[in-house]
Amino acid sequence: xxxxxxxxxxxxxxxxxxxxxxxxxxxxxxxxxxxxxxxxxxxxxxxxxxxxxxxxxxxxxxxxxxxxxxxxxxxxxxxxxxxxxxxxxxxxxxxxxxxxxxxxxxxxxxxxxxxxxxxxxxxxxxxxxxxxxxxxxxxxxxxxxxxxxxxxxxxxxxxxxxxxxxxxxxxxxxxxxxxxxxxxxxxxxxxxxxxxxxxxxxxxxxxxxxxxxxxxxxxxxxxxxxxxxxxxxxxxxxxxxxxxx
Amino acid sequence: xxxxxxxxxxxxxxxxxxxxxxxxxxxxxxxxxxxxxxxxxxxxxxxxxxxxxxxxxxxxxxxxxxxxxxxxxxxxxxxxxxxxxxxxxxxxxxxxxxxxxxxxxxxxxxxxxxxxxxxxxxxxxxxxxxxxxxxxxxxxxxxxxxxxxxxxxxxxxxxxxxxxxxxxxxxxxxxxxxxxxxxxxxxxxxxxxxxxxxxxxxxxxxxxxxxxxxxxxxxxxxxxxxxxxxxxxxxxxxxxxxxxx
Amino acid sequence: xxxxxxxxxxxxxxxxxxxxxxxxxxxxxxxxxxxxxxxxxxxxxxxxxxxxxxxxxxxxxxxxxxxxxxxxxxxxxxxxxxxxxxxxxxxxxxxxxxxxxxxxxxxxxxxxxxxxxxxxxxxxxxxxxxxxxxxxxxxxxxxxxxxxxxxxxxxxxxxxxxxxxxxxxxxxxxxxxxxxxxxxxxxxxxxxxxxxxxxxxxxxxxxxxxxxxxxxxxxxxxxxxxxxxxxxxxxxxxxxxxxxx
Numbered sequence: 001x002x003x004x005x006x007x008x009x010x011x012x013x014x015x016x017x018x019x020x021x022x023x024x025x026x027x028x029x030x031x032x033x034x035x036x037x038x039x040x041x042x043x044x045x046x047x048x049x050x051x052x053x054x055x056x057x058x059x060x061x062x063x064x065x066x067x068x069x070x071x072x073x074x075x076x077x078x079x080x081x082x083x084x085x086x087x088x089x090x091x092x093x094x095x096x097x098x099x100x101x102x103x104x105x106x107x108x109x110x111x112x113x114x115x116x117x118x119x120x121x122x123x124x125x126x127x128x129x130x131x132x133x134x135x136x137x138x139x140x141x142x143x144x145x146x147x148x149x150x151x152x153x154x155x156x157x158x159x160x161x162x163x164x165x166x167x168x169x170x171x172x173x174x175x176x177x178x179x180x181x182x183x184x185x186x187x188x189x190x191x192x193x194x195x196x197x198x199x200x201x202x203x204x205x206x207x208x209x210x211x212x213x214x215x216x217x218x219x220x221x222x223x224x225x226x227x228x229x230x231x232x233x234x235x236x237x238x239x240x241x242x243x244x245x
Numbered sequence: 246x247x248x249x250x251x252x253x254x255x256x257x258x259x260x261x262x263x264x265x266x267x268x269x270x271x272x273x274x275x276x277x278x279x280x281x282x283x284x285x286x287x288x289x290x291x292x293x294x295x296x297x298x299x300x301x302x303x304x305x306x307x308x309x310x311x312x313x314x315x316x317x318x319x320x321x322x323x324x325x326x327x328x329x330x331x332x333x334x335x336x337x338x339x340x341x342x343x344x345x346x347x348x349x350x351x352x353x354x355x356x357x358x359x360x361x362x363x364x365x366x367x368x369x370x371x372x373x374x375x376x377x378x379x380x381x382x383x384x385x386x387x388x389x390x391x392x393x394x395x396x397x398x399x400x401x402x403x404x405x406x407x408x409x410x411x412x413x414x415x416x417x418x419x420x421x422x423x424x425x426x427x428x429x430x431x432x433x434x435x436x437x438x439x440x441x442x443x444x445x446x447x448x449x450x451x452x453x454x455x456x457x458x459x460x461x462x463x464x465x466x467x468x469x470x471x472x473x474x475x476x477x478x479x480x481x482x483x484x485x486x487x488x489x490x
Numbered sequence: 491x492x493x494x495x496x497x498x499x500x501x502x503x504x505x506x507x508x509x510x511x512x513x514x515x516x517x518x519x520x521x522x523x524x525x526x527x528x529x530x531x532x533x534x535x536x537x538x539x540x541x542x543x544x545x546x547x548x549x550x551x552x553x554x555x556x557x558x559x560x561x562x563x564x565x566x567x568x569x570x571x572x573x574x575x576x577x578x579x580x581x582x583x584x585x586x587x588x589x590x591x592x593x594x595x596x597x598x599x600x601x602x603x604x605x606x607x608x609x610x611x612x613x614x615x616x617x618x619x620x621x622x623x624x625x626x627x628x629x630x631x632x633x634x635x636x637x638x639x640x641x642x643x644x645x646x647x648x649x650x651x652x653x654x655x656x657x658x659x660x661x662x663x664x665x666x667x668x669x670x671x672x673x674x675x676x677x678x679x680x681x682x683x684x685x686x687x688x689x690x691x692x693x694x695x696x697x698x699x700x701x702x703x704x705x706x707x708x709x710x711x712x713x714x715x716x717x718x719x720x721x722x723x724x725x726x727x728x729x730x731x732x733x734x735x
Binding site for chain 1: 252255256258262264265268269315316317365370
Binding site: 017037040120 | 491493499500520522523524525526527543546547548655657658659688689690691692701702703704705713714
């Protein structure tokens, strides 16, 4: 399976062109779009949002991931293998949390160049063909070479105390893994202190709560309402933990 | 064919994870996304919107439908077979109009539990694998058991006199089947009385009309314009029928 | 490969129903959605936007394209073959630029009628089955007949000096092919004069520039920002070329 995660938006031409580039190499393997709305240009938030979502997919899955404001510049194209899953994309920190949290990680720099490489769309021209090739036949030594290390920022925290995603319901996903919190902990966002619940139906309609979402992240929600609207949350809003007693 | 209808939104992680869960069981069968924007949390409006859209699909189609504000609570997971089509989702009324309008209906309660069941995402963890299994091999008696009846609300009307969907053009779809109206009938929405036409090109540019849409519902539209903007329509706006003379 | 380009919007029922209509005829061939947000009702802008995007796809690709405000009226359904690629849709000018810029063009009028043809959704009922048939087995003489010429407007310019698309980043795509411009040329949009760069990473964060995008169109962008917001650009905004010196 090839899984796509980008900040391209879903209905314009970019996603379709990238999928078509995969099919041009390999139309036997299922292609699934996970995210088309990763935080725009925001490599750090995307890195913390992406990692918890990969655990759902089985080993051998190839992730084609593009948040790439530096496309056309000097950042390298890379392949990461982390605990049996493959990742293809720009070497700009997008895979930093995946690499940090994995037990077993390998890296390659992509040396292959397509016949035509646009300056601004490496997702379509470079990364998609490599992802298709990886899914079909694994590493081709003529197209990439192993390296010891890739870009990461050691100053990044273990968990990101920010809102990194808002969904259609107005739920606000944070970059904090719920396993680092206690159920008695509260979270403060935009001045409001929020207690936890297990799920939506445990709280009254209109009530605000945080919970461990289905991917293991702390998420702020309102039962049958919008936490984003209630707290006027913007992406990047800081989230403060208050220890439970 | 597996057809997906949810209120998840289309570009976040939920749709992709649900499709991946299908492919994990069965990647031979085509998967089509019908709705990702069913009226949020609104089971009743979704029930009236969904039913007229199923007729387009042939017998044997499996519909995976999730509008499920009570996920994680006590509502049961069910399978409905109605006139040869399958429906998988929560037993909260979402399939009430499908069952009521079908000639032949059977029900099952899903007893199977996955190894990992998140509290908030049964679409991915429970309903998707069952939908994939139904598409592959039909009812597995070890995973579900037949029941006599499922949740429905006898007070719900035959047709819902509300706006239940607004599309990208600003057309407002009602929960009223056009076959219950006469071409000479008018509809009143937000104080404006609207006459019928057969199609867009029959009226002048900018003119408001209602017509029987391609799924048989009464729909309010403006030729090359937005009825939603013209009448300031919100989802749930009441629609009043005025008998033609 | 069947490639879909429409103004339907992506998350409502129309795209899914059209894809399902393809699969009902032919579920062996990959289906890719290129655009679901072509300029609404705007045949001319869509014609200039669409043409540069087709070059990415190989010969034999079938494009199913619908921007069709006149559906249900007298405009004819057609098939165009242009330089080895197929196009199915309404004869309203949508394919005018594809035909004009191609070396070798043939036309057919579709005479086939489905058992059930809705007045308002020929994309699903008429064009999708024909596209599936073309992808499977080419022209069926019983379903269409060759004609000499189809609708085009000779007054349309070679390139359209307007903004024809805005993407999720706030980049504004024009209907001007970059090959008709010089790198020293500036573009004026909403009173602001804009110089060119090769790609985003060549200019400072927040800086406005125009560049040749990955499909060959002149595109107005801001590095890590939104040109649409910075210049308050609306679709259809005029673009003026200032000759470089």
